[in-house]
Amino acid sequence: MKRIFALLAVMALLLAACGTDTTETTEATGGTETTEAPPEGIQAAANACEVGATDGPLNLYNWTDYIPTGPLAEEFEVDDLLAKFEEEHGEEVTLTFFNSNEAMLAQIDAGASYDVVVPSDYMVVTMRDADLLVELNRAAIPNLDANIAELFSNPGYDPGNRFSAPYQWGTTGIGYLYGSIDDTEGVSWGVLFDEEMAAPNAGFISLLDDTRETLGSALKYLGYSLNTLNKDEVDEAADLILSTNEWIAAFNSTSYWTLLSSGEVNVSQGWNGDFLGEYDRITEYDADGEVTYSGYDDFGYAIPIEGSAAWVDTMAIPTTADHPCTAQTFINFILDAENGATLTNFNYYASPNEASEEFIYEEIIEDPSIYPVPETMAILEFFLDLGDMNNYYADAFTRAKG
Numbered sequence: 001m002k003r004i005f006a007l008l009a010v011m012a013l014l015l016a017a018c019g020t021d022t023t024e025t026t027e028a029t030g031g032t033e034t035t036e037a038p039p040e041g042i043q044a045a046a047n048a049c050e051v052g053a054t055d056g057p058l059n060l061y062n063w064t065d066y067i068p069t070g071p072l073a074e075e076f077e078v079d080d081l082l083a084k085f086e087e088e089h090g091e092e093v094t095l096t097f098f099n100s101n102e103a104m105l106a107q108i109d110a111g112a113s114y115d116v117v118v119p120s121d122y123m124v125v126t127m128r129d130a131d132l133l134v135e136l137n138r139a140a141i142p143n144l145d146a147n148i149a150e151l152f153s154n155p156g157y158d159p160g161n162r163f164s165a166p167y168q169w170g171t172t173g174i175g176y177l178y179g180s181i182d183d184t185e186g187v188s189w190g191v192l193f194d195e196e197m198a199a200p201n202a203g204f205i206s207l208l209d210d211t212r213e214t215l216g217s218a219l220k221y222l223g224y225s226l227n228t229l230n231k232d233e234v235d236e237a238a239d240l241i242l243s244t245n246e247w248i249a250a251f252n253s254t255s256y257w258t259l260l261s262s263g264e265v266n267v268s269q270g271w272n273g274d275f276l277g278e279y280d281r282i283t284e285y286d287a288d289g290e291v292t293y294s295g296y297d298d299f300g301y302a303i304p305i306e307g308s309a310a311w312v313d314t315m316a317i318p319t320t321a322d323h324p325c326t327a328q329t330f331i332n333f334i335l336d337a338e339n340g341a342t343l344t345n346f347n348y349y350a351s352p353n354e355a356s357e358e359f360i361y362e363e364i365i366e367d368p369s370i371y372p373v374p375e376t377m378a379i380l381e382f383f384l385d386l387g388d389m390n391n392y393y394a395d396a397f398t399r400a401k402g
Contacts, residue, residue: 042134042324046317049140049325051332056323057092058085058330061104061114063313064097064254065274066168068346075281078346085333091326099253100210102394108132108318115327121157121312122212124164125385133163134317140328141165143335147355155312157385164314165331166352168273168343171372171380172213172309175257175275175301180204180266187302189221191267193240195247202247204266206259209251211397212383213309214241217269220306220381227384234389234396241400251401260299272369273349275301280348301369307379310372312352 039047049055060082065072073080082093096114098104101123108117109132119127127133138144144165145153152166174187180201181191190197192205208214216226218237228234249265250256257278259265268275279295286292315334317327333339341359344351350371351360364370372380386393 042319042321046134046137046140046324046328049137049328051140051142052089052329053140053325054089054091054323054329055325057094058323058326059113059115059321060093060095060330061098061107061112061117062095063118064099066118066313066347067095068342069095073346076277076346078342079339081334081339081342084339085330088333089326089329091323093330097254102211105132108320111320113320113322114318115321115323116315116330117318118167118313119164119316120383121155121314122383122385124158124314124316126390127316127318128158128163129385132319134319134321134324135162136165136317136331137328140325141332141335143332143355147335147337147340147353149352149354152312152352157312157382158314164316165335167313167315167334168347168349169310169312169352170349170370171272171303172208172217172269172311173272173301173303175260175268175270175299177260177263177266178298178300183300183302186305189217189304189306192248192269193218193221193244195243198244198247198267201266203249204264205244205248206250206252206256206265206268206270207241207244207248208256208269209253209401211394214251214269215393215397215400216309216381216383217304220304220308223306226309226381227386229386229389231389231392234393238396238400241397242402245402261295271349272301273347275299276348276367276369277346303372303376303380305379307381310377310380310382312382313349 067081068076068078069080069082082095086093101120104117104119105123105127144161148166154160158164181187192198192207198205215237218240219226219228219233222236224233252259256268256270257274260268261278261282279299282295283291284293315331317324321327335353337353337355338359340351340353340356344360344364348364348370357365
């Protein structure tokens with residue numbers, strides 16, 4: 001546990017760089033006093049919600065297989081959190097998946113009605129600035145103040161967590177079949193991006209279908225920041241990705257972990273929890289519960305030596321939501337100590353919920369692939385909002401995919 005606190009101190013320096021806060025005020029006539037305009041519409045409805053209140057079914061828009069429910073919850077032997085919420089609060093939950101922040105944003109911007117969405121850190125800034133998010137009513141979400149680790153209570157991307165609540169955090173790296181690459185002195189992004197290094201696995205490599213992640217990894221390989229505002233550097237990264245079309249099998253963000261475990265690829269860019277969860281899933285046991293085959297014997301995960309991305313995923317309420325009270329009750333439910341631990345014990349991503357730590361499996365807490373040591377954190381970057389450069393990145397990635 002001491003190692004975790006040391007890690008949090010390093011992360012605090014990184015998270016503090018992730019954005020700024022803005023508050024609209026109105027100048028009072030005849031004086032200098034400022035007041036906020038009274039809330040209207042869905043914001044007024046959200047402000048009126050009480051703890052545990054619901055106002056209809058929950059429409060949840062989340063990343064693929066990012067919350068334990070149905071057969072997956074049974075397979076990982078954890079609580080079905082959606083069924084548990086339905087039982088405790090009497091509201092039906094409909095779960096829809098998305099595979100990138102940009103795809104989710106496009107749906108919300110087009111008016112799709114979801115009550116809770118799960119944007120990553122930089123996307124919170126984009127959605128907030130576009131007036132697409134409801135400010136949270138903290139009185140209806142007491143676990144946000146009671147349970148969240150101090151590090152995550154005032155993040156740069158959303159100071160004070162006014163518009164979002166932290167869900168999980170993790171890293172981006174490379175999952176691979178042992179023996180397919182040389183990992184004796186660490187793993188380089190070159191196994192994806194360098195023609196000579198990628199040659200042994202040509203046709204058996206996958207990249208994420210994600211603008212910021214894939215461009216970001218190429219940028220790190222080239223020695224640049226994954227938050228660069230230099231167009232020449234972005235173009236260089238896009239050209240590098242374009243060159244990989246000669247040897248990659250797919251751009252995939254929704255099943256790359258099974259592509260790896262099934263032998264369809266040997267090397268894959270992806271998120272730590274997806275890989276580790278898959279390695280655990282394919283582990284086999286005998287009737288006495290003894291391991292007869294471990295996925296960890298054949299597959300590994302590495303954060304490349306050039307550095308990579310660390311990120312925070314959040315829960316937020318779009319302005320298109322129909323049921324803000326149910327949404328806030330659901331956020332409070334996920335931020336419960338035991339429910340937060342269930343989330344991590346299922347998806348193998350680190351929890352921002354300090355109260356959850358006592359319920360998280362010890363092997364997860366002690367795994368540096370999930371809770372990186374400070375030395376690893378020092379080579380990671382959190383995503384920042386790019387402002388006007390967001391469109392440039394999107395266009396560059398479209399060109400990079402060919």
